[in-house]
Amino acid sequence: MSGYLLFKSLHLIVVISWMAGLLYLPRIFVYHVENFEKNEATEIFEIMERKLYNYIMRPAMILSWLFGIILIWINGIESFAYLWLQLKILLVVFLTIYHEYLGKCIRLLK
Template structure:
């Protein structure tokens, strides 16, 4: 029995699991903001949302984002070292994926800043605003998944 580890497949699987956890948080935190904003006049309710938001961001979203980046970089290192070298960095699909990652990471930090403001009792926008903006990570995820699976523009 061969127990050697295929590090690329292991890291790819862990990367996917981390992406799922991160995306769940990115989609759920704005929903919590909506309910929090809706009930700003009821302290007992907003206190519960403050705890939920803090736990989601600090215990799920931040660690998942870090894991996505770590496993993603590990996949790149293995890919460069063992597979195709650096040439895939110039492929359109990879460029689209990296732009998407930068966009989603920026969105994550945008949410984190709004979280801190909301925790201090400062306004962060309307329910309508958060209902609209909530779709951003999902659209970026669709674009990135299609870019990676289709690998368009590959030479």
């Protein structure tokens, strides 16, 4: 059971990191757009966006999926029968789509 608690703890940590990035990145977009005329500020915000997305959010998303799959595997594949798990996976798919949308926004702001 200790392996389960380890993976559950890791899953919780990376999900919180991913959520923080998903909530903070749009705020950086606002700062970026507000300072669009200032080249120096624009460069700083582009670096912030890129680093947040590539070094924090993307690994956190991948690890969230990985640890979540490991937890399902530990609990047994029959846990898919639970409606709450199906809904949770659906919501995580939507969050992943939103994550990719934010990546597209970064490319459009350049």
